Amino acid sequence: MQNLTWLILALPLAGFVALGLCGRVLPRWLIGLIGCGVVCGAFVAAVVDFISTLGMPATARTVDTTFWTWLTSGGLTVKFGLLSDPLSAVMLLVVTGVGFLIHVYSIGYMEGDAGYWRFFAFMNLFIFAMALLVAADNFLFLLVGWGGVGLASFLLIGFWYTRPAAVAAARKAFVVNVIGDVGLMLAIFLLFITFGSLAFADIFSKQYVVFTFAPHIIAPASLLTQIVLIPSVTLTAITLLLFAAAAAKSAQLPLHVWLPDAMEGPTPVSALIHAATMVTAGVYLVARCAPLFGAAPFTLGVVGVVTGLTALMAATIACVQTDIKRVLAYSTMSQLGYMFMAESAGGFSTGIFHLTTHAYFKALLFMSAGAVIHALGGEQDMRKMGGLRHKLPLTFWCFVAGGLALAAIFPFAGFWSKDAVLGSLLARGTENHGAPLWLALYAVGLLTAGFTGFYTFRLILGIFWGEYRGGEIAAAHGAEAAASRPRGGDNSGNGKTARDPLARVHEVGRAMSVPMLVLLVLSVIGGAYGLPWQNALGGFLQPVTGAAVELVTSNPLFYVNMAAGLLAALAGFGLAWRAYGARAASFIPSRNPLVVAAEHRYYIDDLYDVVLVRPVVWLGVQLRRGIEGATLDGGTRGSGSLVGWSSGVLRSLQTGYVRNYALLLFLGAAAILVYYVIR
Amino acid sequence: MPLSAYLIVSALLFAIGALGVLIRRNPLVMFMSIELMLNAVNLSFMTFARFLNSVDGWMFVFLVLTVAAAEVVVGLAIIVSIFRTRRTINVDELNSLKG
Amino acid sequence: MLVGNPIAFGVLSVAAVASALGVVLFRNAVYCMLSLILNLLMLALFFLMLEAEFVATIQVLIYAGAVMVLFLFVVTMLAPDASSTEGRDRLRWQIGPALGLAIILAGSLIVAILNGAVASDARKSGAGSLFTQVQANGDTQAFGQALFHGFSFPFEATSLLLLVAVLGAVVLGRRLASRD
Numbered sequence: 001m002q003n004l005t006w007l008i009l010a011l012p013l014a015g016f017v018a019l020g021l022c023g024r025v026l027p028r029w030l031i032g033l034i035g036c037g038v039v040c041g042a043f044v045a046a047v048v049d050f051i052s053t054l055g056m057p058a059t060a061r062t063v064d065t066t067f068w069t070w071l072t073s074g075g076l077t078v079k080f081g082l083l084s085d086p087l088s089a090v091m092l093l094v095v096t097g098v099g100f101l102i103h104v105y106s107i108g109y110m111e112g113d114a115g116y117w118r119f120f121a122f123m124n125l126f127i128f129a130m131a132l133l134v135a136a137d138n139f140l141f142l143l144v145g146w147g148g149v150g151l152a153s154f155l156l157i158g159f160w161y162t163r164p165a166a167v168a169a170a171r172k173a174f175v176v177n178v179i180g181d182v183g184l185m186l187a188i189f190l191l192f193i194t195f196g197s198l199a200f201a202d203i204f205s206k207q208y209v210v211f212t213f214a215p216h217i218i219a220p221a222s223l224l225t226q227i228v229l230i231p232s233v234t235l236t237a238i239t240l241l242l243f244a245a246a247a248a249k250s251a252q253l254p255l256h257v258w259l260p261d262a263m264e265g266p267t268p269v270s271a272l273i274h275a276a277t278m279v280t281a282g283v284y285l286v287a288r289c290a291p292l293f294g295a296a297p298f299t300l301g302v303v304g305v306v307t308g309l310t311a312l313m314a315a316t317i318a319c320v321q322t323d324i325k326r327v328l329a330y331s332t333m334s335q336l337g338y339m340f341m342a343e344s345a346g347g348f349s350t351g352i353f354h355l356t357t358h359a360y361f362k363a364l365l366f367m368s369a370g371a372v373i374h375a376l377g378g379e380q381d382m383r384k385m386g387g388l389r390h391k392l393p394l395t396f397w398c399f400v401a402g403g404l405a406l407a408a409i410f411p412f413a414g415f416w417s418k419d420a421v422l423g424s425l426l427a428r429g430t431e432n433h434g435a436p437l438w439l440a441l442y443a444v445g446l447l448t449a450g451f452t453g454f455y456t457f458r459l460i461l462g463i464f465w466g467e468y469r470g471g472e473i474a475a476a477h478g479a480e481a482a483a484s485r486p487r488g489g490d491n492s493g494n495g496k497t498a499r500d501p502l503a504r505v506h507e508v509g510r511a512m513s514v515p516m517l518v519l520l521v522l523s524v525i526g527g528a529y530g531l532p533w534q535n536a537l538g539g540f541l542q543p544v545t546g547a548a549v550e551l552v553t554s555n556p557l558f559y560v561n562m563a564a565g566l567l568a569a570l571a572g573f574g575l576a577w578r579a580y581g582a583r584a585a586s587f588i589p590s591r592n593p594l595v596v597a598a599e600h601r602y603y604i605d606d607l608y609d610v611v612l613v614r615p616v617v618w619l620g621v622q623l624r625r626g627i628e629g630a631t632l633d634g635g636t637r638g639s640g641s642l643v644g645w646s647s648g649v650l651r652s653l654q655t656g657y658v659r660n661y662a663l664l665l666f667l668g669a670a671a672i673l674v675y676y677v678i679r
Numbered sequence: 680m681p682l683s684a685y686l687i688v689s690a691l692l693f694a695i696g697a698l699g700v701l702i703r704r705n706p707l708v709m710f711m712s713i714e715l716m717l718n719a720v721n722l723s724f725m726t727f728a729r730f731l732n733s734v735d736g737w738m739f740v741f742l743v744l745t746v747a748a749a750e751v752v753v754g755l756a757i758i759v760s761i762f763r764t765r766r767t768i769n770v771d772e773l774n775s776l777k778g
Numbered sequence: 779m780l781v782g783n784p785i786a787f788g789v790l791s792v793a794a795v796a797s798a799l800g801v802v803l804f805r806n807a808v809y810c811m812l813s814l815i816l817n818l819l820m821l822a823l824f825f826l827m828l829e830a831e832f833v834a835t836i837q838v839l840i841y842a843g844a845v846m847v848l849f850l851f852v853v854t855m856l857a858p859d860a861s862s863t864e865g866r867d868r869l870r871w872q873i874g875p876a877l878g879l880a881i882i883l884a885g886s887l888i889v890a891i892l893n894g895a896v897a898s899d900a901r902k903s904g905a906g907s908l909f910t911q912v913q914a915n916g917d918t919q920a921f922g923q924a925l926f927h928g929f930s931f932p933f934e935a936t937s938l939l940l941l942v943a944v945l946g947a948v949v950l951g952r953r954l955a956s957r958d
Contacts, residue, residue, distance in 0.1 A: 656777030658770050659869055662700050663876065670882045677886045677893075685824070686891040688791045692798050692817075694884035699802035701876035704867065707853050711801050711814050718821050718841070729828040734924040737833055738932070741925065744840060745936045749943035751845050755852045756950035768856055771868055 003052070003063050004045040005082040008092055008131045011038040011045070015124035023117025035120030036103040039127055043096035050089045061086055061543060064137050064201055078198055083137035087544040090352060090537070091134040091284055094359050098276045099127050101515035105367055106268040108511030109374060119159060123272070126152035130277050134284060138199040139188050142285075146184060146249070149278045150177040156273060157265040169261035176258040180248020184285075187241035194230055194238070200288070208295045210235055232296075239292055239299035243306075246282030250336045252310045257605055259333055263325040267370030270325060275332050275362035280355045283339045290348040290545045301437055304344035308444040311337025313602065315451035319458065320598045322382045324369050327459050331406065332362055334448060338421050341441055347424035348545035349538040353530040354417040356537075360526045361405035361414055364519035368399040371508045371516070372463060382462040389464035391505045396464050398516045403460050405523040407453040407569040415566075416527030418449065423532070423551040423561050430557060446568050453572025461580040532558070685726040692719035706758050706770045710751070717747045782827040790827070794820040807853050811846065818842040832918045 015038035023031055053061050066081035103123060110119050129148025136142045150173075158170030188198065195203050207227040246252070251259035262274050273279070286293060286303070293300055311334045318330035335358050343351040373380055375392055389396040405414035422445050429438035507513070529536045538548035551558040597603065653664075692715060699712025721740050728736020762768055797820060800813030818841050825834035915923075925933055 654777060656774030657869055658773060659701055659704075659872060663872060663879070666697055666701065666879050666883070667875075670879055670886070673886045673890075674882065677890050683891050684787065684791075685828075687888050688794060688824075690884050690887035690891065691795055693887070694880040695795070695798040695802055697883055698876055698880040701879070702802065702873055705807055707807055707849070707856065708801070708810050711810055711849065714814065714845075715798055715801055715817065718818065721837075722821055722824060725825055725828050725830055725833065729830070734920055735928075737830060737921055738924055738929045740833055741836070741921075742929075742932055742936060744836065746939065748840065748845050749939050751848060752943045753946045753950070755848060756947040759852060759856065760950050762856055 003065055003082075003084055004048050005065065005084045005088075005092075005135050006067070007045040008042040008049075008096060009082070009128055009135065011041045012124040012128040012131065014038060016121050016128060019117050019121035019124060023121055026117060028111075028116060031117045031120055032107040035124060036100065036107065038124060039096060039100040039103050042127065042131065043093075043100045046089070046092040046096045049084055050093055053084065053086060053089045058539075059543065066137075070140070075196060076192060076198070078138060078140045080141060081137040081199075082135045083200060084135070085544055086540050087284075087287060087352065088135050090356065090541065092131060094280075094356050095127065095130050095134060095277050098359050098363050098519075099123075099130075099272055101518055102268050102272040102276075102363060102367070105271070105370075105512050105515045106266075108509045109268055109370055110266060111511075115159065119156075119266070122152055122155045122159070123268075126156065126273060126278070130281070133281055137201065138197075139191060139203075140198050142288075143181075143184055143188060146245070146281065147181060149273075149281060150174060150181065150249075153177070153262070153273050153278055156269040157262045159265055159269065163264070166264040169258070169264040173258040173262050176255050177248050179255060180245040183241045183244035183248065187238050187245065190234060190238045190241070194234055195228060204289075204291045208235070208291070210295050230295075235292065235296045236298050239289070239296040240302065242285060242289055242292070243299060243303050246285050246340075247306065248282075249285075250279045250282030250340070251333050252282070252307050252337060252340065253313070254604070256310060256314070256333055257608060260326050260329045260601070263323070263329050267325070267366055267373060270329070271363045271366035271370070274329065275366050276359035279332060279336055280339070280359070283336065283343065283351050283355050286340065286343045287348040287352050287541075287545050290343075293343070293348075294346065294546060300344045300346070301435075304341055304437065304441050307337040307340035307344065308441045309337075310334070311341065311448045312444050312451070315448045315455065317598050317601055318455040319451060320595055321455075323380050324372070324382055324385075324459060324463060325366075325380055327382075327455060328362070328365055328369060331365075331452070331455065332358075334452065335362070335406070338418060338445065338448070341445060342421040342424050345424045345428040345438055345441075345549055346546070347421070347549040349541040349548045350417075350420045350424045350550065352541060352545070353537050354421050357405065357413040357417040357523075357526050357530075360519050360522040361402040361412070364398055364516060364523055365402035365406065367512070367516045367519065368395050368402060371395040371398075371512060374508060374512075375505045382459070384469055385463045386466045387464070387468040388505070392464075392507055394507055394513055394516070398520050399460055399464065401520045401523050403456040405526075407456045407572065408449060408565055409569060410566060411524075411527070413523050413526030416530050416532070419562055419565055420530060420532065420548075420550060421445065422449070422565055423558065424549040426557060426561050427549050427551045446564055449565055449568040450572045453569035454576045455572075457573045457576035458580050461576060465580075682726060682730045686723055689719045689723040689726065692716075692722065704769050704771055706762070706768065707755075709770065710754055710758070714747065714751070717743060786827065790820055790823050794824070808850075811849055811853055814849075815842055815846050818846065830917060832921050 015034050018034055019026075019031060026034075053063075056063075062083065062085040064081055064083050066079045068080055070078045070080045072078075103120070106119065106123065110116055113119065126149060129145050129152055131145075133142055133145025133149060136145055154170045154174040154177075157173055158166050160166050191203060192198055195206070197203065205226075209227050209229050210232045211229060212232050244255075248255040259274060259279070263270055265273075293303075314330045314333035314337065318327050318334065321327045321330060335354070339351040339354045339358070342348075342354060372385070372388065372392065372395060375388075375395075376385070379385065401412070405412035408415045408418040422442060425438050425442040425445055429436070429442055508516075530538070532550065535548060535550070538550070542548070551561060600606070653660075696712045696714075696716035696719060699715065700709050703709050703712065721743055724736045724739045724743070726736075728734065728740075761773070765772060794817055797813045797817035801810045801817065804810045804813060818837065822834045822837040822842065825831075825837060
């Protein structure tokens with residue numbers, strides 16, 4: 001069957017170009033049709049590709065289509081080609097599938113917005129860039145896609161560009177992403193030096209011989225072409241740089257600071273980019289470079305520690321956030337940490353498994369949160385919600401389903417994937433030469449699971465349980481009205497009357513509810529292809545990512561792990577019920593220093609501000625004053641004023657007096673005369 | 680007397696004429712100083728005509744004389760028309776081209 | 779070679795220089811003019827000493843005669859006394875540089891003259907020499923012959939110049955048409 005990967009890129013690109021050029025004049029329904037239609041077409045193409053990949057024998061599932069040679073320069077030849085193999089097939093399915101659902105949801109959410117066409121144009125651009133990132137068959141085009149999704153993220157976070165908070169958040173996201181981009185570029189340089197090529201086929205098909213001192217190899221020539229000698233320092237450097245890029249894109253410590261601020265964008269953006277797809281690009285990168293990471297144990301250890309810390313830290317911060325979107329943002333950060341932890345233990349396919357289930361339930365949670373925000377006319381603060389489950393039943397059940405999946409309750413999708421993650425950590429920790437690092441990370445993972453349960457239940461209780469704590473809902477509701485209204489505005493002026501303040505709250509329209517329902521179904525059954533007894537996904541991905549690291553089902557630890565994870569989550573539920581469920585929500589500020597620290601996000605943002613931002617701004621101001629102001633401006637203005645001054649001096653010769661002119665005349669004559677006399 | 684003596688006298692007269700142009704404020708006296716300079720040149724022309732035995736010197740004197748006369752006519756007409764309406768005869772009054 | 783009586787030359791030169799200084803230094807414009815007339819007469823005597831009687835006559839007649847009379851008219855019309863140029867001299871500072879300039883001018887000219895002036899021998903013989911012409915016909919005829927044979931074009935140009943000068947004087951001397 002014809003390989004249709006190019007279509008997955010071409011359709012969203014065409015949509016972006018069409019909407020970008022003519023979107024301003026097209027009618028709304030046509031914009032929505034184009035925007036969603038191209039992504040639907042891309043999804044269909046991805047499904048066809050997937051089916052055809054399934055149809056191939058397990059060992060020959062890689063189809064690398066080269067379209068043309070992009071550049072040849074010196075020793076570097078880069079061709080534009082698209083790779084269709086198990087890993088890219090899975091990623092493309094997630095990207096286009098969830099992307100399509102979110103596009104449909106956006107038709108309802110962004111209704112009435114003035115930049116409707118711009119939104120869909122940028123969303124299509126994003127799908128194109130993400131597809132390019134995932135389907136590229138060499139590092140150069142992966143970098144192009146990497147930058148493209150960063151750009152799309154910037155454009156979409158700052159979509160409501162008249163709001164300074166959104167613009168600042170977009171800028172912050174872009175700046176932090178660029179740090180990761182630099183890491184990726186440096187890694188690409190090192191890869192080229194080591195391998196002489198940037199194509200995946202050339203890099204990942206070789207055998208690596210990692211050495212510390214230059215080895216003396218005696219081997220037949222035919223074998224020599226299949227092995228690559230890499231100094232271990234170089235390999236560690238490459239993998240650490242790749243992880244740095246992944247950390248920036250996937251919001252891990254210390255480059256995580258942009259993700260909570262990115263919630264300034266519209267909710268569909270948060271759902272698509274900052275939950276389901278873009279932030280998972282880092283996970284994809286690590287999985288794609290699994291052979292490299294597998295040969296660099298030091299880096300894997302670093303990855304595990306950093307992401308484990310991130311997971312725990314993010315989960316604790318999520319427990320004290322009052323903005324519902326920020327809770328979900330930190331939750332995303334924490335779950336991404338889980339994915340990376342699995343990959344650090346060698347379970348690359350496990351990480352991808354959690355990536356897919358996370359895409360379902362996190363997108364569902366964001367969509368439901370968007371429905372709540374939409375219904376309440378822009379309110380995002382949990383302290384002003386409560387008791388909404390009777391008014392918004394569909395949203396409530398979607399939220400519950402997503403939350404249960406997030407907290408990894410049996411038998412939701414999240415349960416199986418998080419179980420697999422923890423299982424791979426435990427497996428690495430208890431194998432023959434297992435380092436205690438993995439057991440420590442396992443403990444961290446369990447603790448984080450507890451926190452996850454706590455904040456998830458707290459979120460659900462805070463929004464839907466108890467008494468409504470907010471004020472009058474204003475008449476206008478809609479995405480942009482929500483954005484332009486100052487958040488947290490207390491409209492309780494009329495609250496004293498007996499009128500129900502929730503009278504105008506209503507459920508979402510079909511455009512928004514159908515995708516939510518689809519994702520609800522996926523959140524429930526989505527773990528089916530990763531069930532531990534069969535692990536279809538792991539087997540499917542094995543040619544690319546290597547064998548899955550997991551606890552064998554015969555091992556008693558397997559069930560211990562399952563039970564431990566479940567218990568941790570339920571413990572979190574219980575604690576949350578005690579704090580927020582039984583009595584009216586106790587969102588009173590706490591004096592506990594740990595809580596305060598968590599509320600200030602452990603002061604990391606403030607640290608960056610003092611150490612990095614302020615010196616750079618100061619330097620910029622000095623440079624502006626010193627170089628631009630004094631030197632350049634001063635130089636040009638100075639030369640102008642110099643001319644003015646000198647002409648003023650010369651002007652004094654023009655006294656207007658005839659006798660002065662006569663003097664000058666005679667002076668000239670005398671000068672000539674003297675000259676000739678002296679000569 | 681040798682040639683140089685006449686020429687030295689001519690030079691002195693020329694310098695004195697130049698001095699007069701620069702020092703005096705009365706435009707008529709300035710004009711007279713200019714005439715003085717012209718006559719100094721006439722003297723040197725005559726001197727050379729005598730010592731080089733050539734009539735051309737006389738011709739030049741004749742021409743200088745004529746031109747000086749024409750110049751005096753026009754110059755005085757100008758001075759009269761400028762200073763007729765003013766109270767003072769002061770060439771420093773004409774300083775409107777001051778830059 | 780020497781031309782002229784040294785004593786006469788000395789007297790004449792002193793008189794010429796003194797009258798020139800008088801032109802420059804007198805406060806009263808009429809005195810200046812009279813000094814200039816004296817200077818012109820001295821120059822005419824110089825021309826006589828240089829054996830150019832015709833030119834000397836012309837000098838007295840035209841220069842000292844016509845031109846200076848015109849000057850006299852204008853001076854008495856515009857500046858009858860010394861008080862007309864009262865007022866602070868705004869350019870007093872110019873006296874110094876002017877003096878220096880005059881000294882430089884005179885000095886460098888004198889240096890140049892003493893260094894480079896060449897007195898060629900008078901050609902006393904020869905048909906084209908001045909001496910023979912003068913000896914033969916008198917200097918007036920010599921003058922006329924040179925003027926109308928060699929210098930006819932400048933002569934005609936000068937007549938045109940005089941015409942223009944007359945026209946200019948008439949135009950400039952007119953009062954403005956608005957005042958009748």
